[in-house]
Amino acid sequence: MSVSLPPPRKQRRIILAVVGICAAPIAASYLLYYVWKPAGGLTYGQLLETRPVPAFRQVTLDGKAADLGQLKGKWLLAMVDDGSCNVACLDALHALRQIRIAQGKEMGRLERVWFLTGTAAPSAEALARADGARLFRAQDPVPLPGDQTGGYYLIDPLGNQVVRYPRSADPVKVIKEIGKFLKNNENLG
Structure with a gap:
């Protein structure tokens, strides 16, 4: 064949x-x-180089030593401003509170932090707006990039800086984006 x-x-x-x-x-x-x-995913905020926030000296308002390690396992919305807290600062404190509340059942994973610079004590109105936020007085310059008093930062549960939002950011877009971070990283904090 x-x-x-x-x-x-x-x-x-x-x-x-x-x-x-x-x-x-x-x-x-x-x-x-x-x-x-x-093009990849577009973020509303400014993506930062993912690296740990360097250690710096800080204390609580009553003078006890503090550090971000106390908050490991939580997402942090952090802002830096003087204790005298002008109108823009008060608005930012309110916005951070609303952003956290808007996360619904996920809000327990998100903690607000206000790093106070200078020696001025926060006013009663500022403390009321901070309602539930952690207040730390920075003893050294806060090692976060960019214009610190012009924005706020998202720090992941491992202590890495992630995103910087300007204080003029649209809160609805920030809420949605942070919600995505929380949802897409369920096992991270």
């Missing part, structure tokens, strides 16, 4: 088709990765 082979030209086409089918996904992946780079 003899097996008849297709003509050489047809054999060549079959081999080239098989090689092309196998090589196409690899070629497509290189093109997509190196030529048509995907």
Whole structure:
């Protein structure tokens, strides 16, 4: 019994088709990765270089030593401002409170922190707006990037800086974005 082979030209086409089918996904992946780079997820806030917030000296309002290690396992919404707290500071304190409350059942995973700079004591109105936030007086400069009094920061449960939001940010967009962070990182704090 003899097996008849297709003509050489047809054999060549079959081999080239098989090689092309196998090589196409690899070629497509290189093109997509190196030529048509995907835009990726866009964040509303300014993404920061993910690195731990360096240690710095801080105390509670009653003078006891404090550090962010006490809050490991919680997402932190942190702001830095002077104890005299002007109108923009009061508005930021209110916004942080609303952002936390808007997280619903996830709000227990989110803690608010106010790093006080300077020696001024917070006013009664500022303390009322901070309602439930942790207040720490920074003894050293707070090592967070950017204009600290012009924004607030999201710090992950491992102590890494994640995002900076300007104080003029749309609270609805910030609420949605932080909700996504909490949802997508359920096992992280």
